[in-house]
Amino acid sequence: MKEIKAFIRKRKSEEVVDALEAIGIDRMTLIDVMGVGSTDPNQSQFSVRIAERYAxxxxxxxVxxxxxxxxxxxVIREKAHTGIKGDGMIYVSDVxxxxxxxxxxxxxxALLSGDEPRTS
Incomplete structure (x- = not known):
């Protein structure tokens, strides 16, 4: 099993989730986060509270x-891509x-819903 974590632009999240559901991936977690790093200045905001630029x-x-x-x-890469610096990252790890x-x-x-037959 593998865990996929993708940090994507918030405005692209609905498009990514819809595309994943279209290929049968319907179990995922989506969390709002702030990213600090190399982004397009026109897409960033300034926060006096944390004194950093964030997107x-x-x-x-x-999983x-x-x-x-x-x-x-x-699917994630294609749907999250804008071509603008700071499009995000995808990480794949073992579970x-x-x-x-x-x-x-x-x-x-464990990846099956309760109604699906066991695979083993």
Whole structure:
């Protein structure tokens, strides 16, 4: 199993989520975050409180099967791309274990909803 974390422009998040749902990826977490780093000055805001320039981003997190990674990454990259500096980043990491709290399913089976048959 793999975890995909993508930091994307907030205004592109709906388009990314819709595209992921269109390929059957419907379980993800989307969180509002602030990014500090190299961005387009016209897309940044200034906050006196934190005395840094920041841009509003969305953090998208999902866990998937290894064989789904390439397609998911390409969908995110394509839909989040604007061509402007600061479009974001995608990270892919290994997931050692997953446990579904309600059903007790583990591993790849934990990625299934309660109504789907087990894969193993």
């Amino acid at each position: 509003e981003f969305a953090k998208l997190v999902l 998937c099967k290894k064989e789904e990674v390439s397609q998911i990454v390409e 050692e274990q997953a446990i579904h709290i309600r059903t007790g399913r583990t591993g790849r089976d």
